Amino acid sequence: MQGIYLDHAATTPIRPEVRQAMEPYLADIYANASSIYRQAQQARAAIDAARDTVAACLRARPSEVVFTSGGTESDNAALRGAAFAGQERGRHLVTTAIEHHAVLHTMEDLAARYGFELSVVKVPRDGIVRVSDIADALRPDTVLVSVMWANNEIGTIQPIAEIASLVRNAGAVFHVDAVQAAGAIPIDLSTLPVDLLSLSAHKFYGPKGSGVLFVRDGTPWWPTQSGGAQERERRAGTENVAGIVGLARALELAQVDRDEESERLSQLRDFVLTDLERRIEGTVVNGDRERRLPNNLNVSFDGVHGESLLVGLDLAGIMASSGSACTSGSLEPSHVLQAIGVPRDLAQASLRLTLGRCTTRGEAETALDVLDGLVRRLRSVSLAHA
Amino acid sequence: MTYDDALLEHFEHPRNVGAPDGANAEAEVENPVCGDHLHVWLRIEGGVIQAAGWRGRGCVPALAVASAMSEMVTGLPAGEAWQLERDVIAGAVGGVPARKGHAVALAQTALRQALASYEAH
Numbered sequence: 001m002q003g004i005y006l007d008h009a010a011t012t013p014i015r016p017e018v019r020q021a022m023e024p025y026l027a028d029i030y031a032n033a034s035s036i037y038r039q040a041q042q043a044r045a046a047i048d049a050a051r052d053t054v055a056a057c058l059r060a061r062p063s064e065v066v067f068t069s070g071g072t073e074s075d076n077a078a079l080r081g082a083a084f085a086g087q088e089r090g091r092h093l094v095t096t097a098i099e100h101h102a103v104l105h106t107m108e109d110l111a112a113r114y115g116f117e118l119s120v121v122k123v124p125r126d127g128i129v130r131v132s133d134i135a136d137a138l139r140p141d142t143v144l145v146s147v148m149w150a151n152n153e154i155g156t157i158q159p160i161a162e163i164a165s166l167v168r169n170a171g172a173v174f175h176v177d178a179v180q181a182a183g184a185i186p187i188d189l190s191t192l193p194v195d196l197l198s199l200s201a202h203k204f205y206g207p208k209g210s211g212v213l214f215v216r217d218g219t220p221w222w223p224t225q226s227g228g229a230q231e232r233e234r235r236a237g238t239e240n241v242a243g244i245v246g247l248a249r250a251l252e253l254a255q256v257d258r259d260e261e262s263e264r265l266s267q268l269r270d271f272v273l274t275d276l277e278r279r280i281e282g283t284v285v286n287g288d289r290e291r292r293l294p295n296n297l298n299v300s301f302d303g304v305h306g307e308s309l310l311v312g313l314d315l316a317g318i319m320a321s322s323g324s325a326c327t328s329g330s331l332e333p334s335h336v337l338q339a340i341g342v343p344r345d346l347a348q349a350s351l352r353l354t355l356g357r358c359t360t361r362g363e364a365e366t367a368l369d370v371l372d373g374l375v376r377r378l379r380s381v382s383l384a385h386a
Numbered sequence: 387m388t389y390d391d392a393l394l395e396h397f398e399h400p401r402n403v404g405a406p407d408g409a410n411a412e413a414e415v416e417n418p419v420c421g422d423h424l425h426v427w428l429r430i431e432g433g434v435i436q437a438a439g440w441r442g443r444g445c446v447p448a449l450a451v452a453s454a455m456s457e458m459v460t461g462l463p464a465g466e467a468w469q470l471e472r473d474v475i476a477g478a479v480g481g482v483p484a485r486k487g488h489a490v491a492l493a494q495t496a497l498r499q500a501l502a503s504y505e506a507h
Contacts, residue, residue: 305422307445308397311389315398324445348421381403382443383414383425 003317004363008295008356009152009180010321014246015205015357021249022207025242033239034228043241050248057251058197059190060214066234067244070211071179071200075102075146077213077224077235078196082144082173083110085220090141094172096121096129096148097339098156103146103177104335125341127156127287134163142172149181153323153336153352154287155296157185161192168193173219179203183254184262184293195219199251201243205357206250210243265355266294272353272364273297279372286323286342286350295355298323300346304378306333309351312374318367323350390480393450400449402456406437413499417492422448426496428459430504435459435467440496447482447489454478455493468501470494 005013014022031040033047047067055062068074083093093116095107104120111118119137123129129147138145145167150157160176167174175196178187183204189197197214201207215221215234227236276299277283286298301309306324313320323334324347332338333347342350353367389397405412409427416423422444429437438456442449458478459467472490476482482490 303443305444305448308449311394311397311446315394345421378443378449381400381441381449383423383441 003319004359004367006318006320006353006355006359006363006367008359009155009203009293009352009354011202011208012205012356013358014207015250015253017253018206018246018250022242022246025245029241033241034230043239046241046245047239050244053248053252054212057187057255058214059188061217063232064189064214064216066213066215066231067239067247068211068213068235069209069240070202071100071177071198072102074179074198074200074211074213075100075175075177076106078175078198078215078221079103079106079110079144079146080224081221082175082196082219083114083116084224085222086143086173087116089220090139090143091115092117092119092139092142094119094121094134094137094142094145096123096134098123098127098129098151098154098336099146099148100152100177100179101335103148103175107146123340126291127151127154127336127340128291129158129163131159131162131166135166138167138170138172142170144173144175146175146177148177148179149185150178150293151287151336152180153334154298154340155180155293155354156287157181157291157293160194164193173221180293182251183258184295186258189214189216196221199247201247201250204250204254207243207246210240210247212247261357262294265359268355268359268361268364269295269297271361272355272368273299275368276371279368280375284346286337286346287340293354295359297353297355299351299353300342300349301351301375301379302346302349303382304349304375306348306350308378309349309371309374312378313367313370316370316374318370321352321354323352324348388483389446389450392454393447393479393482396450396453396479397446400453402437402439402453402460404439404441406439409437409439411500411504413496413503415492415496415499417444417488420445420488422489422492424448424452424492424496426452426456426493426500428500428504430464430501433465434463435461444492445486445489447479447486448492450479451475451482451489451493452496455497459497464501464504468498470497 033043110116199212201210306322337347405427411428414425424442
């Protein structure tokens with residue numbers, strides 16, 4: 001079913017070049033890369049080449065690239081591995097209130113079940129983590145700090161370089177969840193003092209089920225998945241060769257026109273926002289207007305409900321996302337919107353539009369027309385706008 | 387989440403929005419957990435609901451159920467309207483997913499409180 005897809009922060013379609021690169025490893029070259037025969041060696045060579053490509057894109061060493069099943073596994077492995085490896089030095093962990101649940105729930109689990117102490121740094125209304133707040137949270141026994149590069153809901157971009165230097169000087173391990181940032185923000189790990197970094201292919205037009213955990217050489221970190229000796233004994237399990245090849249190709253392609261595409265997307269996003277604010281009274285932007293991903297727009301319209309917006313948009317062929325409780329199966333609206341102090345009714349009324357490579361100006365104009373009519377209709381039955 | 391076509395039809399084309407002329411009973415209720423909000427008005431004459439109206443803010447089933455219920459109760463004796471069970475109300479929109487039961491509870495509560503406000507006159 002075709003439609004207008006404005007949910008690229010949830011996932012992205014696989015680029016044709018990526019699919020083409022993966023196809024041989026989905027059909028003809030199916031051998032286990034750990035086997036001895038020539039077909040297996042072809043698979044091994046493809047993994048090695050992919051590792052070199054990813055390392056070059058991130059300006060890291062190939063030995064520092066660990067292939068995983070995606071962002072959630074990378075986050076879990078990074079945090080559990082660093083916490084357990086560092087527990088002799090200290091048992092204090094630091095993260096922020098707006099992290100993805102893959103980080104937040106893992107940190108909470110380390111505290112609840114393994115006796116670590118966790119400090120969750122508050123984030124102000126603009127959605128930007130303050131470096132001074134991280135500094136205040138650090139203690140002599142802090143072993144691990146985790147801060148996301150860009151937020152998945154409101155798109156805000158964090159001052160990662162400053163936080164990385166701070167954490168490095170404090171002697172703790174620093175993990176960055178870069179799942180939303182990759183593809184939009186240049187990542188240079190040769191100069192950035194980050195120890196662990198998570199990526200997920202399907203967020204940058206690669207396949208689902210494929211991710212990367214960057215582990216800087218020398219970082220105190222224990223593997224969390226036992227079994228075979230794959231990934232230099234850092235991530236057991238038969239390699240997803242097609243997924244790995246697709247991830248590398250997608251990351252490589254993302255570098256090619258990143259600046260031009262980011263500029264195009266930010267202009268399109270700003271056009272949508274300007275038009276929304278002109279047409280729909282009471283449009284509230286969630287998160288900083290400038291320091292955010294070029295494709296991310298998160299807005300609230302008072303008097304409406306996020307799920308009603310999403311279903312109304314879907315009935316018109318437009319796919320988007322919301323931080324309202326009903327859309328996530330939770331009774332609570334988005335923990336990110338609540339953490340930055342968005343009032344509950346506005347959090348319930350939020351809409352996330354995330355544009356992508358295929359989003360056209362025409363699609364944006366159609367979405368604006370539909371959204372304008374939908375908000376008016378929902379407000380016409382609402383009490384506040386009676 | 388899959389909604390019945392009848393539910394989506396009410397969502398897209400809500401009936402009886404706003405207070406009917408001569409409304410003589412009303413109630414405003416809110417679900418403090420999810421924030422759904424519903425105001426129901428009734429015009430009751432001779433013990434029979436002659437007209438019903440509503441306004442609300444909430445998820446899709448909250449709005450659709452309010453719309454369907456306003457049609458369902460019009461012409462009903464007040465006593466019968468009071469007796470309407472949640473599954474009967476939900477049936478008017480082809481059923482509601484289990485975890486959206488709060489939408490039906492909100493509508494039923496608003497209806498009963500509106501009927502109670504009339505009784506209290």
